[in-house]
Amino acid sequence: MTPTLSLTRRTAALLAGTVLALALAGCGMSAEKGTTEALDIYGTHSAAPAPRTKKTAHAGLPGMPPVLDPKDVYAADRPGMLSPVVKDFPSRVYVPNTNSNTVSVIDPTTYQVIDTIPVGIQPQHVVPSWDMKTLWVNNNRGHTLTPIDPATGRAGKPVEVHDPYNLYFTPNGKYAVVMASLDRELVFRDPHTMDRVKSVPVSCYGVNHADFSMDGRYFIVSCEFSGELLKVDTEKMEVVAQQKLTLQGAMPQDVKISPDGKTFYIADMMAHGVWVLDGEEFTTPELLPTGKGAHGLYVSRDSKEMYITNRGEGSISVFDFVENRLTKKWTLPDGGSPDMGGVSADGKVLWLSGRYDSEVYAIDTVTGEQLARIPVGGGPHGLAVYPQPGRYSLGHTGVFR
Numbered sequence: 340m341t342p343t344l345s346l347t348r349r350t351a352a353l354l355a356g357t358v359l360a361l362a363l364a365g366c367g368m369s370a371e372k373g374t375t376e377a378l379d380i381y382g383t384h385s386a387a388p389a390p391r392t393k394k395t396a397h398a399g400l401p402g403m404p405p406v407l408d409p410k411d412v413y414a415a416d417r418p419g420m421l422s423p424v425v426k427d428f429p430s431r432v433y434v435p436n437t438n439s440n441t442v443s444v445i446d447p448t449t450y451q452v453i454d455t456i457p458v459g460i461q462p463q464h465v466v467p468s469w470d471m472k473t474l475w476v477n478n479n480r481g482h483t484l485t486p487i488d489p490a491t492g493r494a495g496k497p498v499e500v501h502d503p504y505n506l507y508f509t510p511n512g513k514y515a516v517v518m519a520s521l522d523r524e525l526v527f528r529d530p531h532t533m534d535r536v537k538s539v540p541v542s543c544y545g546v547n548h549a550d551f552s553m554d555g556r557y558f559i560v561s562c563e564f565s566g567e568l569l570k571v572d573t574e575k576m577e578v579v580a581q582q583k584l585t586l587q588g589a590m591p592q593d594v595k596i597s598p599d600g601k602t603f604y605i606a607d608m609m610a611h612g613v614w615v616l617d618g619e620e621f622t623t624p625e626l627l628p629t630g631k632g633a634h635g636l637y638v639s640r641d642s643k644e645m646y647i648t649n650r651g652e653g654s655i656s657v658f659d660f661v662e663n664r665l666t667k668k669w670t671l672p673d674g675g676s677p678d679m680g681g682v683s684a685d686g687k688v689l690w691l692s693g694r695y696d697s698e699v700y701a702i703d704t705v706t707g708e709q710l711a712r713i714p715v716g717g718g719p720h721g722l723a724v725y726p727q728p729g730r731y732s733l734g735h736t737g738v739f740r
Contacts, residue, residue: 387615387627387663400555400573402511404730407740411598412553413642416728416739418685424471425726428489430683432690433723434699435462435476436716442476443699443715444492447683447690447724450701450711456494458485464679464721467732467739469508469515469530474723477503479520484533489725498533501526505547505721507734509573510555516734518546518560525560527576537576543567548593551733552618553600559618561591561605568605568614570621580621586610593679593735595636595645598660606633606647613647613658629656629665635679639704640686640728646704648677648691655689655702669707675700681724681737692719 399406408414432445435458442462444454459478465487466475476485476494483497484506505518508530515533517526525539525546545564551573552558560569566589570580584591590609596618597604605614605624611631616624632651639646644666647656653675657667671677677700680691688710689702699719701711721736729739 387613387625387658387665398554400509400511402513403555404510404740406553407730409553411642412596412600412740413598413638415730416638416640416642418640418728420728421684421726422471422728422730425489428726429492431489431492431725432699433465433474433487433725434692434715434719435465435721436697436718437461437463437479437720438717440478440481441716442487442494443719445699445713445715447688447701450713452713452715454492455716456487456492458494459483459497462720463503464505464736465723466506466721466734467723467725467727467737469512469731469734471726471729471732474725475506477506477721479504500528500533505549505735507549507551507558508732510551510731510733510740512731514576516549518549520545520547520563525571525576525578539571539576539578541569541578543569543581548591548735550594550596550603550738552596557618559594559603559605559616561594563590563592566590566609568616568621568624570618582621582623584610584614585623586626592634593636595638595738598638598642604636604645604658606636608632608634608650611649611651627658627665629658630654630668632676635677635691637680637682637689640682646682646689648679650676650678650694653677655691655707657707667707669702671700671702672709675712678719679721679736681722681727683724684727690722690724692722694718694720 434443442456446453458476459481461480463477463479474487482501485497486495502519502522504520507516514527515530527537543562543565549558549560566584572579592606603616603618612628614624629647630649634650635648637646645658653671655669659666676695677691678694691700699713723736
């Protein structure tokens with residue numbers, strides 16, 4: 340362990356804040372006007388490492404709903420496959436504004452902000468609950484979660500939860516998992532009351548994003564401030580493996596599993612690309628360059644493509660799972676800072692927050708055309724498109740299975 344990792348929690352928190360400030364200052368926008376670049380822009384770096392062909396078979400996590408299709412973890416996310424729980428909810432885009440301490444609510448049919456909800460201090464993500472009945476606003480520095488009823492759009496009484504940077508749910512719905520970034524903890528909680536069940540201290544800095552294996556037995560976590568990855572046993576609630584990324588200054592962000600469950604992809608805003616990881620073996624991942632400030636990862640409704648937001652250059656790279664390579668790159672006209680978001684229920688629109696520009700982008704998922712650019716509050720971050728297809732939510736801005 341390096342000397343940095345032996346600092347006190349208070350010092351670590353200050354260091355993490357300094358690192359974050361430096362990182363944000365360094366993520367300037369350099370996108371030129373335009374829409375779609377030629378496919379050969381990626382040159383020799385356009386292909387990802389070949390996916391693993393063997394996979395050890397494991398029984399699913401106890402209590403987890405059976406996998407709908409063992410060849411596609413996103414099989415329940417097709418257009419029109421809305422759960423009875425959410426089918427009558429109005430279609431909305433919920434945008435947490437970290438600098439304004441509000442959530443902007445957008446009507447996706449008119450591209451208009453129809454409501455602004457006051458919440459706690461520094462809301463980071465809007466997270467659908469496992470049972471999909473509640474949207475939880477993660478008020479990171481306010482140390483609360485604000486529940487929103489997606490049927491009415493009304494906010495409820497905040498629940499006290501310390502350092503809720505991000506929020507996930509185990510695939511069996513048994514626990515909520517709070518990514519307590521500056522506390523350096525993974526906190527397992529009751530998914531309804533948010534009462535603490537178990538705190539898991541970690542030695543890395545800045546736990547922030549995650550995704551679960553197809554069988555739900557483990558999940559991969561990114562640590563943005565120390566450039567590390569964790570592998571966590573879901574049932575035991577324990578870190579079982581940890582590794583440092585090979586690039587000096589790496590800053591891993593969003594994590595997403597491939598449709599076939601064989602590969603994890605981890606966006607890295609300082610490596611300017613996506614790490615390709617064998618989650619089962621947890622071997623050293625390889626880097627796939629995409630663009631400056633790679634940040635968010637979103638899978639298309641047909642499970643064929645993944646949209647990668649390059650926040651530092653105002654572009655979106657498109658990765659083809661079958662071809663195992665990057666095939667397109669869309670650049671936002673007049674630049675921008677595409678960050679977090681989600682795909683519309685019908686799969687036709689990719690919604691993304693503009694982190695440094697107080698705006699939200701609506702992008703056509705076929706052509707890459709910008710359909711709308713909507714002003715919102717300051718520092719928009721982890722927006723949620725809701726409702727979406729799926730049987731249950733794993734959290735973040737809407738990861739459904």
